[in-house]
Amino acid sequence: xxxxxxxxxxxxxxxxxxxxxxxxxxxxxxxxxxxxxxxxxxxxxxxxxxxxxxxxxxxxxxxxxxxxxxxxxxxxxxxxxxxxxxxxxxxxxxxxxxxxxxxxxxxxxxxxxxxxxxxxxxxxxxxxxxxx
Amino acid sequence: xxxxxxxxxxxxxxxxxxxxxxxxxxxxxxxxxxxxxxxxxxxxxxxxxxxxxxxxxxxxxxxxxxxxxxxxxxxxxxxxxxxxxxxxxxxxxxxxxxxxxxxxxxxxxxxxxxxxxx
Numbered sequence: 597x598x599x600x601x602x603x604x605x606x607x608x609x610x611x612x613x614x615x616x617x618x619x620x621x622x623x624x625x626x627x628x629x630x631x632x633x634x635x636x637x638x639x640x641x642x643x644x645x646x647x648x649x650x651x652x653x654x655x656x657x658x659x660x661x662x663x664x665x666x667x668x669x670x671x672x673x674x675x676x677x678x679x680x681x682x683x684x685x686x687x688x689x690x691x692x693x694x695x696x697x698x699x700x701x702x703x704x705x706x707x708x709x710x711x712x713x714x715x716x717x718x719x720x721x722x723x724x725x726x727x728x
Numbered sequence: 729x730x731x732x733x734x735x736x737x738x739x740x741x742x743x744x745x746x747x748x749x750x751x752x753x754x755x756x757x758x759x760x761x762x763x764x765x766x767x768x769x770x771x772x773x774x775x776x777x778x779x780x781x782x783x784x785x786x787x788x789x790x791x792x793x794x795x796x797x798x799x800x801x802x803x804x805x806x807x808x809x810x811x812x813x814x815x816x817x818x819x820x821x822x823x824x825x826x827x828x829x830x831x832x833x834x835x836x837x838x839x840x841x842x843x844x845x846x
Binding site for chain 2: 604608609610611612613614650651652654655660664667668673675676677679680683
């Protein structure tokens with residue numbers, strides 16, 4: 597059983613969504629001991645003893661994480677299906693903020709580079725770029 | 729009426745979507761819900777001569793196996809409508825419509841089996 601299926605079906609944490617189920621789309625991204633990973637590519641047993649964080653963990657009580665607040669202010673989501681993957685990927689990036697690339701050939705902003713692994717057919721990620 | 733929603737952004741769903749609380753179809757769990765699995769031909773261009781579902785049916789947990797043979801009673805031909813399209817004859821009567829070089833319209837038109845009116 598994959599970690600994604602375990603989260604969704606056994607723990608009923610359905611905030612983690614499955615898109616492609618083979619590691620391409622990134623909708624199922626969660627934090628695994630602080631690293632952003634594709635939960636569809638891991639087996640549940642591999643997570644034994646690990647510290648996991650899903651999108652459900654982002655919201656504290658009725659409050660929103662600052663990432664969530666910026667998403668809603670900047671209209672960074674449409675249908676919202678892949679949004680948990682974006683949030684978790686950005687959270688990993690925010691925890692390891694790097695200096696902007698010095699090379700002028702790097703056209704993408706650090707935020708765009710961070711979410712580039714998440715593929716979506718929606719245009720929301722363009723708005724998320726302005727969320728910082 | 730002091731509140732208008734026209735032109736005003738409404739982020740009614742955002743909280744649910746951003747906190748993993750939204751309910752998508754795959755998130756719904758109902759009692760006795762079963763899961764379908766689709767088996768498609770591994771060959772891109774082939775003729776199916778027969779389907780033997782006996783082994784699939786015998787698998788533990790299998791509720792039912794549906795093939796075309798069992799579902800033919802509900803299957804109706806899908807209408808294939810190539811032409812005429814509304815307005816097609818009007819388009820054909822536009823001077824030069826048939827001579828537009830390399831346009832999507834002329835290429836599309838030439839790929840049709842039989843022009844209806846022109």
